[in-house]
Amino acid sequence: MNNMKQRTLTEADLRRMVEIRNRLTKEQRSLQLHKFLRNRQAMVGLVIFLIVLFAAIFGPSLCKESPVALNVLNRLKPPSKEHWFGTDTLGRDVYTRVIYGARISMIVGVSVGAISGILGLIIGIYSSYNKYADEILMRICDGLKAIPSILLAITLMTALGADIKNVIISLTVVNTPTMGRLARSAALVVKEQTYIEAMRGIGAKSRRILWRHIAPNIMSPLLVQMTFVFATSIITEAALSFLGAGVPAPQPSWGSILSEGRTVIFTSQWMIIFPGAITAMTVLGLNLFGDGLRDLLDPLSS
Amino acid sequence: MEKNNDLLIVENLTTTFNTERGKLKAVDGVSFNVKNGEILGIVGESGCGKSVTSQSIMRLYDEKKFAEFKGKILFKGESLFDIPLPKMRNYRGEKISMIFQDALSALNPVFTIGEQIREPLWIHHRMKKDAAKERAIELLTLVGIPDPSKRIDQYPHELSGGMRQRVMIAIALACSPELLIADEPTTALDVTIQAQIMDLIVELNKKLNMGVILITHDLAVVAETCNRVVVMYLGQIVEEATVTEIFDNPMHPYTKGLLQSIPRISDEKQERLFMIPGTVPLLSNVPHGCRFAERCKYAEEACRQNNQDLESCGGAGHKVRCWKAIKGIN
Amino acid sequence: MLKYLFKRILATIPVLFIVSIVIFSIVYIIPGDPAAVILGENASQEDIQALRTRMGLDEPPIPRYFNWLDNILHGDLGASTANGTPVATMIANQIKPTLNLATFAMLLALIIALPLGMWAAYKKGTWIDQAVTVISLLGISLPSFLLGLFLIMIGAVKLRWFPVSGYVPFSEGIGAHFNALFMPAFALGFIHAALIMRITRATLLEVLNTDYIRMAKSKGVHNFVLVAKHAFKNTLVPVITIIGQSFIIALSGSTVIEAVFGIPGVGSLIVNSVSRRDYQVIQSVVLLTALLNITVNLIVDLLYGVIDPRIRLDR
Numbered sequence: 045m046n047n048m049k050q051r052t053l054t055e056a057d058l059r060r061m062v063e064i065r066n067r068l069t070k071e072q073r074s075l076q077l078h079k080f081l082r083n084r085q086a087m088v089g090l091v092i093f094l095i096v097l098f099a100a101i102f103g104p105s106l107c108k109e110s111p112v113a114l115n116v117l118n119r120l121k122p123p124s125k126e127h128w129f130g131t132d133t134l135g136r137d138v139y140t141r142v143i144y145g146a147r148i149s150m151i152v153g154v155s156v157g158a159i160s161g162i163l164g165l166i167i168g169i170y171s172s173y174n175k176y177a178d179e180i181l182m183r184i185c186d187g188l189k190a191i192p193s194i195l196l197a198i199t200l201m202t203a204l205g206a207d208i209k210n211v212i213i214s215l216t217v218v219n220t221p222t223m224g225r226l227a228r229s230a231a232l233v234v235k236e237q238t239y240i241e242a243m244r245g246i247g248a249k250s251r252r253i254l255w256r257h258i259a260p261n262i263m264s265p266l267l268v269q270m271t272f273v274f275a276t277s278i279i280t281e282a283a284l285s286f287l288g289a290g291v292p293a294p295q296p297s298w299g300s301i302l303s304e305g306r307t308v309i310f311t312s313q314w315m316i317i318f319p320g321a322i323t324a325m326t327v328l329g330l331n332l333f334g335d336g337l338r339d340l341l342d343p344l345s346s
Numbered sequence: 347m348e349k350n351n352d353l354l355i356v357e358n359l360t361t362t363f364n365t366e367r368g369k370l371k372a373v374d375g376v377s378f379n380v381k382n383g384e385i386l387g388i389v390g391e392s393g394c395g396k397s398v399t400s401q402s403i404m405r406l407y408d409e410k411k412f413a414e415f416k417g418k419i420l421f422k423g424e425s426l427f428d429i430p431l432p433k434m435r436n437y438r439g440e441k442i443s444m445i446f447q448d449a450l451s452a453l454n455p456v457f458t459i460g461e462q463i464r465e466p467l468w469i470h471h472r473m474k475k476d477a478a479k480e481r482a483i484e485l486l487t488l489v490g491i492p493d494p495s496k497r498i499d500q501y502p503h504e505l506s507g508g509m510r511q512r513v514m515i516a517i518a519l520a521c522s523p524e525l526l527i528a529d530e531p532t533t534a535l536d537v538t539i540q541a542q543i544m545d546l547i548v549e550l551n552k553k554l555n556m557g558v559i560l561i562t563h564d565l566a567v568v569a570e571t572c573n574r575v576v577v578m579y580l581g582q583i584v585e586e587a588t589v590t591e592i593f594d595n596p597m598h599p600y601t602k603g604l605l606q607s608i609p610r611i612s613d614e615k616q617e618r619l620f621m622i623p624g625t626v627p628l629l630s631n632v633p634h635g636c637r638f639a640e641r642c643k644y645a646e647e648a649c650r651q652n653n654q655d656l657e658s659c660g661g662a663g664h665k666v667r668c669w670k671a672i673k674g675i676n
Numbered sequence: 677m678l679k680y681l682f683k684r685i686l687a688t689i690p691v692l693f694i695v696s697i698v699i700f701s702i703v704y705i706i707p708g709d710p711a712a713v714i715l716g717e718n719a720s721q722e723d724i725q726a727l728r729t730r731m732g733l734d735e736p737p738i739p740r741y742f743n744w745l746d747n748i749l750h751g752d753l754g755a756s757t758a759n760g761t762p763v764a765t766m767i768a769n770q771i772k773p774t775l776n777l778a779t780f781a782m783l784l785a786l787i788i789a790l791p792l793g794m795w796a797a798y799k800k801g802t803w804i805d806q807a808v809t810v811i812s813l814l815g816i817s818l819p820s821f822l823l824g825l826f827l828i829m830i831g832a833v834k835l836r837w838f839p840v841s842g843y844v845p846f847s848e849g850i851g852a853h854f855n856a857l858f859m860p861a862f863a864l865g866f867i868h869a870a871l872i873m874r875i876t877r878a879t880l881l882e883v884l885n886t887d888y889i890r891m892a893k894s895k896g897v898h899n900f901v902l903v904a905k906h907a908f909k910n911t912l913v914p915v916i917t918i919i920g921q922s923f924i925i926a927l928s929g930s931t932v933i934e935a936v937f938g939i940p941g942v943g944s945l946i947v948n949s950v951s952r953r954d955y956q957v958i959q960s961v962v963l964l965t966a967l968l969n970i971t972v973n974l975i976v977d978l979l980y981g982v983i984d985p986r987i988r989l990d991r
Contacts, residue, residue, distance in 0.1 A: 187694025190966045192928030195946075199699070199962050202950045203706045205713075279819040283932045286821055289950050302825060306936065309825070309840070310833055316825045328817035406893055411801070439895035446894075451887040455986055456909045466895045501985040517895065 058243060062257075077340070086336020092329030096322070100150040103143035111136065111144040111296045120312045130314035132304055141296035142319050148208060148297050149278045149326065155212045156277040157270040160219040165266060167220070168227020169254050172235055182228070185221035193218045197280055198289055206292040211281055218280070219273045226269055230262035264341035271334035275327045282323055298323045353525055353557040354380040354403070358417035361395075361402045370629045372398040374581040375417070377656075380525065385551055385558040387572035387589070389565055389604065393626050395581040396561045400527045403559075404442060405434050421525070440470040443518040447530040449510035453502035459486075459513050460498030466520045485516040489546060508539035515546065525557045526550075532567070544571055566608050569593060574663070577601050580626060580637040583656055587664040595660060597671035599642045636668070644670060677981075684977065688970050695966045696748075699959050700741050703733070714757060714953045731757065753960040758952045763960045766945060773843045774934070774941035778927040780857050781865030785922065788869040790915075793876025798903055800881060808873060815870025820929055824863035824936040831859050841938035860937040864929055868922035875918050879911040886910075912983045920976035924969045 080086055104111075115135035123130045129138035167185070171178035188196065200214035235258060243253055278298075284290030285299030286306075293300060298319050305315030361373040373395040380386045388396045407413035409431065419426040421442065426434070443466075446452035454462060463485060464478040473481065479498065486494035489512040502510055511531065518526055528547060532540035548571050551558050560572055568575050568589060575592050577585040577600065585598040596602045606620035624641040627633055635652055639645040648669070656667045666672060703710050711727040712719065732740050747754065753763040796808035832840040838859050844852040883889065884907055892906045934943030942961060949957040980987045 183690050183694055186691045187698060190691055190695050190969050191698070191962055192924055192965055192969065194925075194931060195928045195962050195965055198931065198946060198950060199702055199958050200705075202953060202955070202958055203702045205707065275817075282819060283821055287932060287935055287947050287950065289947075302822065306825060309828055313829055313833070316829060320822045320825060323822060324818050327819070328813070331813065331817050401890075404894055406890060435896045435898065437896075438893065439897075444891075444894040446887055446891055448887060452891040454888040454892065454906055454910070456984055457906075465892075465897065469896050469898075503986050514891075517891075 055246060058246065080336055080340045083336045083339065085332045086339075089329040089332025089334075089336065092325055093333055096146055096326045096329070097150055099143055100146040104147060107137075107140045107143055109137045109140045111141045112294045113137075120308060122312070123314050123318075129318040130312065132301070132312075132315055133308060136296075138301065138315060138318060141301055142298070142322055144296045145298040145301060145319065146322070146326075148291055148295065149281060149323075151208065152211055152215065152281045153274040153277045153330075156215040156219060157274040159212070159216045160223050160273055161266050161270045163216070163220045164223020164227045164269075165259060165262070167224035168229075168231050168262065169258060171224070171228045172231035172258070173250065173254060178228070181224065185224050188217065188221045189225075193276075194280065194283065197284060198287070201284055201289040206289060208291050208295070211284060211290050214284075215277045215280055219277070223266065223269060223273070226265055227262055230265050231258050234258050234261045268334060268338045268341055271330055271337055275330035275334065278323070278327055278330070351381050352379045352420075353382045353384075353422060354559075355420040356399070356403070356417070357420070359399065359402060359419065360416040361398050361407075362414040362416075363407075364412055364414070367630055371632070372581055372629060373402060376578070376581075376583055377417075378576050378583065378586060380557045380559060382524075382557055383551065383555045384574065385548070385560055385572045387568035387575040388559060388561045388578060389563065389568055389575055390578035391563055391626055393580075393629070394578040396578050397529050399578075400444065400529055400559060400561055403527065404438055404444060405431065436470070439466040439518075439523070440521045441523055442525045442527065443521070443523040445511075445514050445518050445526065445528040445531045448534045449507065449514045450502065450534070452514060453510060455502055458499055458501055459505070463498070463513070463517050463520055466517065470521045481520070482516075485520060486513070488519070488550070489513070489516045490542075491516070507535055508542065511535060511539070511543050512546070515543075515550070519550065519554070522554060523556060525559070527559045527561070529561045530563070531560075533563075540567075547571065564608075565592075565604050577604070580632065581629065582637060582667065583665075584638065584667045585665065586656070587661070591661050591664050595664075597659065597664070597666040598638075598668045599644055599671075600638050644675075681974075681978070684974055688974070691970060692967070696745060696963065697741070699963050699966075700744060702959060703731070703955055704737065710955070714955075727757070748963065754956045756949075756954050757956050758949070758954045763957050766957060767942060767961065767964070770940060770942050770945050772845070772941075773939050774927065774930050774943060776846070776853075777857060777860055777864065777930050777933065777939060777941060778923065780854075780861035781926045781930075782868065782919070782923050783865075784861050785865035785869040785872055785926075786919070788865075789872035790876055793873040794880055794903055794908070794911075796873070797877045797880035797884060798899075805877075808877065812870040812873045812877075815866045815873075818866065820863050820867055821932045821936050823866055824860065824933055827859045827863055828936070841936075843937075843939040843941075860930075860933050860939060863936070864926050864933045868926060871922060872915065872918055875914055876911060879914050880907055883907045883910045909983065913980055913987075916976055916979055916983070920972045924965070924972055927968070928965055 113136060115131070118127075118131050118135040119133055121127055121131040121135075127137050127139060129142060132138055132141070167181050171181045191199075196218050197214045200217060201210060204210035204213065243257065244250075281290055281297065282299035282302065285297035286303045288300075288303070290299055291297040301319045302316060302323075305312070305319070308315060356379065357377050359373055359376045360371060363370045363372055376395070376399055378386065378388075388399065390396050401407060402413075402415060403419055403426070405415070405426065409415070415427055417427075421437065426437070429437075453459070460479065460482050463482040464473070464475070467473040467478040467481055482498055483494045486497060491497055491509060491512050497505070497509075497513075502513070505513065511534075515531075526547075531547065532543050535543060544567060547558065547560070550556070560568070562568060565575075572589050574586070574588050576583050577592075577598065579600050585592070585596070585601045587595075592601060593605065596605055600622070603620065603622040607622065622641055623643075627637070627640065633640055633650070635650040636642070636645065636654055639649040642649070652669075654667050654669045656665045657672055658664065659666050659672045706713055709724065709728070711724045711731060711733060715723055715727060728734055732743070735743075744754075751764070753767075755762050756766060792808050792811070796805040799805055827838075828840055831838045839856050842856060844856040846853045880903070884903075889902060889907060892902055897906065930939075930941060931943035931946050933939070934941045935947055938944075946958060946961055948954075949961075
């Protein structure tokens with residue numbers, strides 16, 4: 045019975061099956077999209093995130109001052125008309141530094157999210173397909189996951205040296221194993237679905253199956269996870285810079301601004317309140333957005 | 347007087363649930379009574395409100411937000427809806443207890459059987475551990491579990507399905523309740539085990555003289571065990587009679603359909619099993635007029651227009667909700 | 677049970693192997709000559725060569741790896757590249773504040789999370805449930821060091837209830853010890869409170885909807901006992917999983933919190949080693965943490981069997 049079915053299925057049939065399936069998914073998506081747009085929390089999260097992203101992209105060109113311009117006469121001035129967030133220990137404008145810091149956070153977050161997502165996809169797909177690759181890749185993932193992420197990040201940063209490029213590399217190494225595991229389990233589920241079996245039945249090339257049919261179908265959980273990786277990367281970058289192992293001075297990272305603020309916490313709390321609140325809001329926005337995205341794309345896991 | 351003989355009187359019970367899709371009336375104006383020492387069968391397809399009725403009697407639903415009750419339930423003359431909810435606990439498991447359908451999911455997987463039997467004894471009688479253990483062994487023996495002193499230290503998953511059902515009965519009987527509600531007690535079991543469990547319930551009913559409400563979708567089970575039977579359809583009672591009356595003289599087309607769908611070994615020809623056409627309508631979309639009309643082969647326009655009340659008809663205590671049957675048309 | 681334990685320990689060996697390779701290779705991903713990087717720009721060629729020899733960098737990597745592994749298996753973590761002190765001694769001297777901090781943080785998290793998570797599930801849809809959801813969202817979004825800074829501003833600068841930084845050993849007074857540890861522990865534990873709260877609420881909601889809870893209710897069990905006894909034990913498996921993970925994350929996360937609050941623990945040791953590029957110390961701490969992580973996971977797995985009799989460990 046099963047064999048017969050496979051023999052009579054032509055490529056055209058299958059294409060139609062996939063087409064119908066895609067159309068159904070699309071319809072379902074548009075329904076869910078409406079739900080998503082009405083999801084107030086997710087929209088608030090998205091708006092917060094977009095504001096920060098906008099500030100990161102256009103903010104620096106709107107700022108009059110340089111984030112590293114010293115003005116020793118103006119050190120530790122409280123917020124005023126000229127300096128909305130006050131000035132720091134070297135008289136630099138905290139507002140300008142926070143805007144430039146947003147740029148660093150966004151670059152780190154986007155890069156780590158995207159690169160670890162892509163690497164995770166590749167790892168997941170190959171290990172779902174090849175038994176030996178699976179064995180090796182998953183052992184490596186388990187090994188990397190056994191080291192707590194902040195310690196692994198610190199260790200890598202110490203070896204590579206403080207630099208934004210190295211922050212991205214380290215955080216990608218830290219986050220890729222989780223992505224790989226996630227992609228692998230999603231790919232295994234998709235692989236079991238009948239139409240993939242049917243394709244193999246009519247002799248579709250395995251590389252084609254992998255990239256044209258499995259990959260798009262496991263993007264949803266990966267995209268959701270990428271928003272969370274985005275958020276944790278912002279936190280970890282700030283923590284690394286706070287410890288002096290992240291973005292080197294005098295580049296303005298939120299973490300290094302806060303680290304400076306720690307030294308003058310008794311007198312100049314604006315150095316903590318403003319960058320701190322913006323860091324927290326950004327992460328909160330991403331988390332809200334990610335939760336909404338998960339409800340939209342991956343309703344089963346929530 | 348007959349009245350004094352009533353253990354439980356349900357009068358015009360209506361249970362409404364507040365769900366995401368609005369209010370759903372799962373039970374709509376149900377009245378019946380259970381006499382001391384009697385086994386009353388409640389029969390109907392899944393979704394007809396029979397389980398909701400039983401859980402309403404024990405007030406197991408969240409009344410703050412989820413469920414609303416109307417009508418009256420008198421247990422030994424006392425109105426259960428009028429006592430404060432915390433006091434309801436004194437009735438549950440002590441005077442009224444319940445057997446659930448699937449013992450595997452109804453027994454707590456992380457506590458031993460002994461612990462679960464001892465619990466109602468402690469709650470209601472403050473029985474100390476040793477005495478309760480003794481009583482637990484006694485109960486397990488009563489429900490026919492071999493080697494009870496060993497069993498009480500085992501966990502539910504270590505027993506067979508029939509054993510688990512017996513354990514659940516033992517828990518329900520722990521405080522010698524006056525009313526036992528058995529909600530499809532044998533559905534999840536093998537046929538041979540089913541018969542054993544039903545025999546056990548009948549035997550205990552005689553021995554302990556407790557009233558039993560037996561909820562089932564299987565009229566054959568009712569025939570063997572019950573004195574009287576109530577047939578429910580979509581939240582309402584459609585027919586009520588003694589078991590002999592129901593089998594000899596079924597009046598409501600739905601009851602007739604149910605009876606016809608019981609397989610009979612005595613039949614000489616192998617007839618095709620009868621099936622009631624169609625499916626039970628959704629509660630959110632209850633039809634106007636007779637609720638069964640859509641699936642009834644005798645239905646005519648008048649059935650869809652007018653609501654029929656449950657009315658006495660024929661033999662003693664026989665009631666039916668079908669005007670054609672009352673007038674003797676069919 | 678013993679057989680299961682043995683099998684599980686055996687299964688951790690490949691993971692440990694990978695971990696050891698990753699940690700060992702750290703020195704080799706340093707751009708340029710590690711010895712030169714460690715000693716800085718002004719070091720003489722002789723000094724660099726001396727350090728290379730001391731670190732064994734002139735040997736080929738593979739024999740060096742096995743030598744290193746052999747030493748570790750014999751309990752020898754080597755000596756600090758910066759000052760020659762045995763790494764084991766350095767860790768032993770500073771482990772106590774870190775352990776106390778992480779344990780206190782976890783206790784605080786549990787005290788906050790378990791009752792609130794359970795309460796929220798029990799009162800699903802009410803204001804308390806919403807409040808718990810908001811708190812857990814905030815907890816997940818607030819980086820611990822940032823929460824620490826905010827706590828210092830409020831608790832130490834404004835209210836002056838707690839010291840702004842520092843650590844008081846247990847031996848110098850219980851009150852002072854906990855007073856000094858409260859804010860760091862709260863900052864470190866809050867995110868874990870949020871996570872545990874989330875998982876407790878979600879699991880309990882599921883459990884409260886089961887037949888055995890209805891059954892227990894029909895036996896006349898008091899609502900409180902229903903949640904605290906019948907439902908609680910059934911929610912424990914996912915909850916202890918996250919508690920185990922949280923403990924390890926708290927332990928490693930104390931690196932940042934120790935920097936915020938000036939606590940002389942292993943975290944400070946790491947931060948100092950980072951600035952001194954003392955790889956020997958960092959490698960050892962990371963290796964020990966990974967080992968502890970694997971052990972905690974093993975203990976959590978064994979606890980499953982204790983909590984849920986359906987999980988048979990001997991199979």
